[in-house]
Amino acid sequence: MYKYDQYDQQMVDTRVAEFRDQVRRRLDGALTEDQFRPLRLQNGLYLQLHAYMLRVAIPYGTLDSRQMTKLGDIADRYDRGYGHFTTRQNIQYNWIKLEETPDLLAELASVEMHAIQTSGNCIRNISSDQYAGAAADEIVDPRPYAELLRQWSSFHPEFLNLPRKFKIAVIASDTDRAAMKLHDIGMQIVRNAAGEIGARFFVGGGMGRTPMIAPMIREFVPLDQFITYSEACLRVYNRCGRRDNKYKARIKILVHELGKEEYTRQVEEEFAHLLQQGIEPPLAEIERIKTFFVDPPFEAGASDELDLSDPDFRLWVERNCHAHKAPGYIIATVSLKPAGGIPGDATSDQIRLMAQLAKEYSFDELRVTHAQNIVFPHVRKADLYTLWKALDAADLGTANLDTVGDIIACPGLDYCSLANARSIPVAQKISERFGSAEKQAEIGELKLKISGCINACGHHHAGHIGILGVDRKGVENYQLLLGGCEGADTSLGQITGPGFDENGIVDAVETATQVYLAYRQEGERFLDTYRRIGMAPFKEALYG
């Protein structure tokens, strides 16, 4: 993975010094809160329901054991012993003190980490495929491109005061594991007919109040022009995005209101102009970054055998493990969704354990997924059982990847001041109702996502089953959505009808799964059956 050179290190160090000075000026009174708030947001520091929350960047979801260990230590030293992994591959701490934040950021900088632009109206963390560099179906590892974008977007002086936040995802396979089309810019690295590598641009996706799937605006941008093309997309947005209404300020609204053709025309015009300005890094720079992403030294002739006689282990392998491109290796996902647990949360001890296990069994590398789980990307099959036993002993061995137990939930009204309803207790109740391995196996793949408000941080529009928390006259209420999907066949979930209370929504989810089980045909997942039979049978079962 990428290692900072002196320049990268100096940039994060400078940022820490800048923020330390900004905090001083805030506490001295030289900066009002209105002046300070955007500055602290661009250092990841939110005011949340109970305290300041810090969102630490994990660029394209990749980190090593040293960094992961530091995240655990920070949870102990600056927070209350745990962290929350997010739907954008970052980590959040919920109980941070402003006066301690500069020291915290300095500690992060010492292990090449930061909280730069993880909030605010700027370009946020670049996300990517959690199986990058390990899955067989990618054409190249997308992460060097993500790293180039990270550097290009960090402190970009023209784009620090955008109409709204800006989220970019980069993938390099037809299988979209990063919900790429639900980003402001989704980039797919592709090969053209001549075999050249370039970037396909999708612009104007997003969830929130008005979910939209990003249209493709450019089929192929050559590799030595994609930063320039990105800059063109951003400049049109910065100049023309709406600033009159916070809820209409994302680029998806601009693309929708201008129309894809007009937005594309403006981008192409800007792109042609910018190509004359010499802003593209040389190919040597992407080649330099790529040297950090070569394959680890896989053992030749590693055994492909797996002893699956332990039934719990077999279940975990079947559910949580994915084929690796190298013979004898496997990709293992650690579920942070134990039945009845808080989705995405991990204690500092669990975080440090995962760090240590990654160092020993995964070439010192971990990934954070946008489903709030952790991946060990490169595990020798011969080591898998030992790894799983160690994880299982720490309540990290739950075998529920992509099942109804693997719930994505935003923090909701328990933590978030934007929320209308609590999401975590709903997730806990559902994961307990469906806690048995048999029930989960029977239902199979089912991506359930819960958002505590219409801002959709839980990505409920993209859930096979989605739940949206609303405020009904001061009482929490929950809407049920069906049929969303974030993959290459992206679709947005449809509301079933009137909402339910907290117990009612759990029953409603169970009812929906029962409809599926009653109607499904051979090989159909929940999503497939829903797409085939439509909403009517579900509505009938839910509302009579």
Added chain:
Amino acid sequence: MKIVTGNDLKSGHVVWWDGEQWSRFVSSAADVGDGGEAIIAREEGARRVFAAYVIDGERTGEGVRPSHIKERIRALGPTVRLDLSLKPGEHDVANWVI
């Protein structure tokens, strides 16, 4: 009753105006009547608090109860981590929130 609440600037703690100073406990909250905005202006200016605002609440037998569920959760702590709340020992306190 009208209650003023906000956050401590340095620590981020949720605080409630008790008539003389800021308290971490909603049960200490004073009824500020119409005086909320003036208190906020003075206290934010002195940087003793930030992000302050006025909310509705009522005095009950158990103490002060904010009118909106969000403020009740804010007064207590996360209902899913009562060990981290202001009332870690009390198992039924999540019901107070509802």
Added chain:
Amino acid sequence: MVEVQFRFRDDEVVGDPALMVDAFLTQTNATAVHIEPGDDARALLPFLDGLQLIEVSFPSWTDGRGYSSARVLREAGYTGELRAVGDVVIDMLSHLRRCGFDAFAPEHGLNEADAQAAFKRWDNVYQATGDDRSPIWAKRHG
């Protein structure tokens, strides 16, 4: 006129009043023009040779359209004074500079020491923005 608190030019400060864009387009031999965030800086492109001062307004420092306006003008070859006016804040000074501003007239005077520190904050930069700074990728590859 609000005082120009910081200026990185050697030439004389232009004394003419800066016309709003609509007015300027009827008097295109004027030497000074004032752009609001909603104006299209490209409307000025045919007239850059005659302009000595372009003021770009920031009614609110978080409205970032002026940054793009500045770059559009510099990229088109404008070499006159490019002045940021309005809600110009210390923490954006280095970014404004990088986008091509060489004069700053904040509506409320800024603390001199904090401002100078802000201008000098970044020893290195990641992007090429048309100013004279060499981005990190250029330093890496000579």
